[in-house]
Amino acid sequence: MSYGGSSISLIPGIDNNILYLAAGIVIAGGVAAVIIMMRSRAAAREQILKIVPKSFHAPSPIRQSPQPFLKSTVTNAAAPARSPAQEDTDCFHDRASLHASLAALAKKYSLVEATLATADGLLLASSVESPTAEEIARYCRNHADPSFTHPDGVRIYDMEHKGSSLVMITKTTVPFTGGQELALVQEAKDILKWWI
16 A cells, blocks of 8 residues: 555565565465375376276186086096197297287187186287277176176186286187196286286
């Protein structure tokens, strides 16, 4: 305020310009603190979304759909015969990614497709370039329903990795023996350990 040519200070002894400057610094600091708080909350929310949810059903070590494995009556059974292509194929070394390892696995076991997903249908990786996310989600959702019958050639195996329930979905035109399925699932678990 100005009375007779002189200005009155808001706080006696301190120039109003300094007060305005101090108020501006306090406001800018408050805005910066709010922005930092919002970013940290967004980062925390993003971390939570990255957590792989556990399935609502307890997975067995290996389960095929729709029929369970029959218990073998043969003791000390020999390992299943493997083709030279299966013995020579390395799904780990000299592979650039999890996708490349799954592609090698699919080739090794004559699969049309090998896909890894969370038990609730979130795609992790696949041997094919563009897997169908809707189909994967549908298979995972129906896999928990024992009355559902999957299409011919589609098999789903439950797996556990680092406390998370996962599934491997395979599509094949070649029938498997029980020993080949066990080897396939074990190799898929080894691939997961290698990459994740």
